[in-house]
Amino acid sequence: MSLLTIKDLTVVIDNQAQTPIVKNVSLRVEAGEIVGLVGASGSGKTTTGYSVLGLLDPALAVRAGEIIFKGKNLLRCQEDYLRKVRGGQISMIFQEPLNAFNPVFSIGYQIDEMLQFHSDMNSEQRHKRTLELLDLVGLPEPQRVVKNYPHQLSGGMRQRAMIAQAIAANPALIIADEPTSSLDVTLQARIIELFQKIRKELGLSFLLITHDLGMVGHLCDRTAVMCQGEIVETGETTKIIDEPQHEYTKRLLGALKV
Amino acid sequence: MTNPATHSLSEFQIAMRTFRKNRLAMLCVMILGALYFSAIFAGFLSPYSFKSERREHSYAPPTRIHFVDESGEFGWPFVYGIKLSFDEYYKRIYQEDRSVKYPVQLFNHGDEYKFLGLVPMNIHLWGVEEGGAVYLLGADNRGRDLLSRILWGGRVSLSIGLIGVAISFSIGLIFGGISGYYGGWIDNVLMRVAEMVMMVPGFYLLLALRAAVPPEFSSVQVYIAIVVILSFIGWAGLARIIRGMCLSLREREFVLAAKSIGLSDFSIIIRHILPHTLSYSIFAVMLSIPGYILGESALSLLGLGIEDPYSSWGLLLADAMSIVKIRFYPWILIPAFFIFLTIISFNVIGDALRDALDPMMKAEGQRS
Structure with missing residues (x-):
């Protein structure tokens, strides 16, 4: 059984009959696997990611489909259970960590918060664990970073801190929404290395939402290509990059090679 | 962190640094500190209790404290006795009775009170021995020391602001937070309720609510009732603003x-x-505390708040409502000065905090 299975997911705006934002999307993530979800802006890939955690904007609604995580359909679960899943089982990495961290609290406080909700460690243990996490994601001087505020870190450090927060409660799956789009190319490579390291050491699965086919090629085992709310092609990453079947995938790859 | 430029200051600490540079505001902090200190230790700092009265000293003028005696020698401060006589219109005339001297005593034993409201004590910081009387700021109609009554009254007047603000801000923050975060019909309902409270002119709402409080309430119950009434009026404006901020947040x-x-x-x-x-x-918070203090004063002034023999600044001022009394006994206006000082201080501190905490305003100030 897969870790996460999305079956025929359809998301619409305000329950109106217009063209759905996400149309009959099916996707599966196995334990320990990195799956890429590629597409242009507005193709519905982020919406798909958000619907897994029930974080959709109130104006959007899931019309049909199932999201099965560890044998439970998340769309039918109570809010209480979903809260345990969020962060505890599935955590999220956002595109711009500067916005995703609360600017008025220190990095340490915000990682600590994750542990507060998803573990029963006391404050001393949580502090120790926070330092370990910051060290694990390769931040120099964790003692100092713990006390820093988000705006005091550089973009790359912030994204590492965000990853530290995401893995804090030992989740089974991380949904990364364009995790490197706001970083420059060298930093992107470092973050990709970090993802590989985390996968190897912690055995996590990733659902990587991106428009960067280069990153997908480096990282993902399987890839799904989304276009206008639909998955147009899915399969092994190498296969998709070497022998794209769909017209849209070819255009995407063509754009990369220019 | 030895280097002060190290990035370890939070926004709040930076704001506090700016605030401390504002001299006027720091002066007001000290004034308020002194006022609250004297209210907390009112029993100890005042020579008498708020209810110890000597009818024969009705409206006795402020007592002079002498340092030089008849022989012209400079020494320990003392007061003369008070001699009462009547003029041809039976107006009371108080004169110093030079035949008796009462030295000012430190840590003397006087009226019973409870130190910090807990420990029964009768030691006062200063006073004169039995028989003599010292009224530094004069006495009221029943011959009670005005200074003592101001210090005791400060307990009510000063605490009502803090407690009232704490209650109404808790309500306002929660109301505004929920309203702004959820939006939709919850927002609609909560904000219409807030508007209903705001719609009624504050002072009349205050009077109406006070009228609903049973007259047989004890003074403590009246005090609590006043706090609750004032908080009930105060939360709505804040809730609206917090709601607006939450909508964007x-x-x-x-x-x-x-x-x-x-x-x-x-x-x-x-x-x-x-x-x-x-x-x-x-x-x-800082800018709304004066509203609570004034609200309590207004109620007490109208005889709807704290009642004799208990004391509050508004109640003390009620005595000064007649022009004749002010003409003959001007010292009964002194409580107004304390109200004035407190309110000015809170306003100055509030303004200074706004300047310190709002970086956008600061930037504008530098540009202009």
């Missing part, structure tokens, strides 16, 4: 991020949204 990505780590809506409001309204709330 909830769109920020960190709210989504907080949700994605499994926080409940309530935790998100309390832990992630309301802290962003803190800088506004802090100076709004």
